[in-house]
Structures are given as structure tokens and as C-alpha cells.
Amino acid sequence: MGAPKQKWTPEEEAALKAGVLKHGTGKWRTILSDPQFSSVLKSRSNVDLKDKWRNISVTALWGSRKKAKLALRRNLPAPKQDDNNNTTPLSIVSLANGQERTNPTSPGGFGAGSPQTHASKKSITRIILEAITNLKETRGSDRTSIFLYIEENFKTPPNMKRNVAVRLKHLSSNGPLVKIKHRYRFSTNFTSVG
Amino acid sequence: MGAPKQKWTPEEEAALKAGVLKHGTGKWRTILSDPQFSSVLKSRSNVDLKDKWRNISVTALWGSRKKAKLALRRNLPAPKQDDNNNTTPLSIVSLANGQERTNPTSPGGFGAGSPQTHASKKSITRIILEAITNLKETRGSDRTSIFLYIEENFKTPPNMKRNVAVRLKHLSSNGPLVKIKHRYRFSTNFTSVG
DNA sequence: CGGTAGGGATAGGGTTCT
DNA sequence: TAGAACCCTATCCCTACC
Helix, strand or coil: CCCCCCCCCHHHHHHHHHHHHHHCCCCHHHHHHCHHHHCCCCCCCHHHHHHHHHHHHHHHHHHHHHHHHHHHCCCCCCCCCCCCCCCCCEEEEECCCCCHHHCCCCCCCCCCCCCCCEHHHCCHHHHHHHHHHHHCCCCCEEHHHHHHHHHHHCECCCCHHHHHHHHHHHHHHHCCEEEEECCCCCCCEEEECC | CCCCCCCCCHHHHHHHHHHHHHHCCCCHHHHHHCHHHHCCCCCCCHHHHHHHHHHHHHHHHCCCHHHHHHHHHCCCCCCCCCCCCCCCCEEEEECCCCCCCCCCCCCCCCCCCCCCCEHHHCCHHHHHHHHHHHHCCCCCEEHHHHHHHHHHHCECCCCHHHHHHHHHHHHHHHCCEEEEECCCCCCCEEECCC
16 A cells, blocks of 8 residues: 555654754755754655745745735736746745844844835846845745845836846755746745744 | 546456456556556556546545545535445554454455455455455555455445445454554545554 | 766645536 | 535655666
């Protein structure tokens, strides 16, 4: 007979998320070995963690599309082709709002309503973090949502998308953001985890 | 609207049963890929096989999926008349038989192809153990599989199922079989580990 | 051998059709 | 209405590749 399915409990899922925030994605064995999580996740394997994280990410993809649609009151076509030539689907998780590197204005986040100022007046990094923060999507916002947020809240130059995309890539490779690979490639996600 | 319902033909159902006997339950893709069955089951998917097998099994045990589910929820198993009481989904693992695989010549094993002898001529216990052994399911065979095996390989009296069910209960309570609980399962499983 | 990424299969809940 | 057929997808499995 096939394997009975062992459904994930909320506690396990929370432990997994905390583990990813602490150790990063792809560090499944490390998370499992961390005494902070090992008791909760004792019945899970590293592969289980990987699979569950993938599932969470996929769920986030659709949730974030829906949320972006409602929040920004805009019809979003499914992002079939990437806005840049990124090939790998991913999410980006903000590691911390208060880290020095990001140099945010206020440690606790951003104000809800940013004035419609020129994007060039703020650092692109700050704007991106504001978007991720204010979209309030615990499981990630895709690029389109972020672009739309910025378009809705700032006066943007025509090459805004490209600049933001480049900045996102930089922030996720050596900045305060963490890449999370997704199984499906029809969109790229950027998630802010509180 | 959707795909028209494609009713299972007796030939397809026979092929599915034969496939389960040959490869075990949960091996839907394997059955589908077996040239012995692939032509008959050409228009079926592995999921179709799984669903059909579920219908067959659950009908045999409870009459319908709905009844099975209700029985599980109320923790009051209400199997059909010829079944004895089930409490929880379980597997039964044979503790007997030191040998690994089916070996027609070894004393404790059973031949792969038993002659179509009258079930009453062999002890029910031996027949059950033969079924469990030859079904080769590491995670257990359910009653339906065992019944089917016996029906396919022996001439059975009309009350075979009842006799086998009673015997299974006895063997699992104080015989060479061990019960193993499953987490989510309608049916009762009987597994032979080699 | 141990670990991860990714494709793919299965199990079980749910839905549609007859 | 019940039951058979079908859908959805979380979970699990298998393999390639370090």
C-alpha cells in the first residue's frame, strides 16, 4: 500500500518557517539538527522539509497573486514570461526589518501611506522593502505585485521595473533577502516574513 | 461540460484486479505500464486506477465511500454483514516465515501459481499466508486484495470472505500476524513482510 | 555515503455526473 | 439520493547530481 499521509501541523509549519528564517532555504538538515526545531520536527526528514517548503511557496504564489489583485484593484495577467530574463522561480524572504544593511528609515517598518514622490528620491532598496512590508503577505509577493505597488505609490520612471528587478536580484544574492526556489516557473515571488 | 463519464468495462475492471494481484496496490503506474494490461487500460490514467480500486475496495467493505467515512468519523465501524468488527485501520504483518521471497520449493513458502483447488482442502490460515506472501506488498494488502487473490487462485465457497475475515482476526490477535495501525485509511490492511 | 533539487506518483479529501 | 467517475493537491517517492 502506499504511504499514509502525515499532515503537517501548524506547529510544524511554524517551526519550518522559523528554521528557514534562521538558517535559510536549502538547509533542511541544518534546520532539523537545530535543537530549537528538532523536537517539533522530529518526525520529519530533511526531504519532508524541502517538500513542505515547496508546497508553502506554491501556495504563496497563488495567494499573493490574488491578494495583489484585490489590493491594487488591477487585473493581473498571469506572468507567463518574466519581466527580466530570470529563469528560476523564487521567493525572497526578508530576513529582518531592522538590519543595518538595508538602512531603513524606521526600524519597525514603513508608514502605510507613502507620498507620491519620485522613485528616484528614495533608494530603490527602501522602496522595495516598503512594498514587501506593506503588501503584508506572509508568504510572498510576486514581482508583479511589487511593481504594481511601486507604480501605485510612487511616480516611477519608465525603467523602474528593470531597476527594481536588478535591485531585487542583488538584494537576494548578498543582501537582506533570501531566495526561495519555487517548483513552478510562471512567476517569481518575493516574500516578507514578519 | 467536462469529460464525459467513462464507465469501467468488465474487461478493464478485470485487468485492474489482475494488475493489483500482480504488482500490488498503490502501483498504479506500474500496472499501467505492464504490457499485460496496458492495452486494456489504455484510456485510463494511474489516478483512474487508484480511484477505481478505491471504489471496488470500499464498496466491498462498507458499501460506499460515504458509509466508510461515516464509520470512521463515528469510530463505529459498520462493515457489511460478512465482515467482523474493525476498530481502526490497520495492517497485519506476518511474523511467520523466515524466508525472504516466495520460493516454490522452500518448505515454508508458497508456489506462485497455486492450483485451483478447493479452498476447503487447505487450511484457511495457509491460504491467507500464501495470499499475503505472494501479494508481496511491503506495506500491507487490504482485505479486498486478499479476497481477490483467494478468489483468483482457489475455488471458493460462497462464505469464503466471512471465513477469511474471521480467520484474519484470529491470526492478528493471537497468531502469526501483527496489526499495524495506519493514520488515514478506510480499509483494513494485511501485510506480509518478507 | 549524505544532502538537495526537481520530476513525478500516490492518498485522501472533495466535486460532478448519472 | 447514492454511488461511480473524476478533480485537486498535500504528501511522499525516485533519481540525478554534486
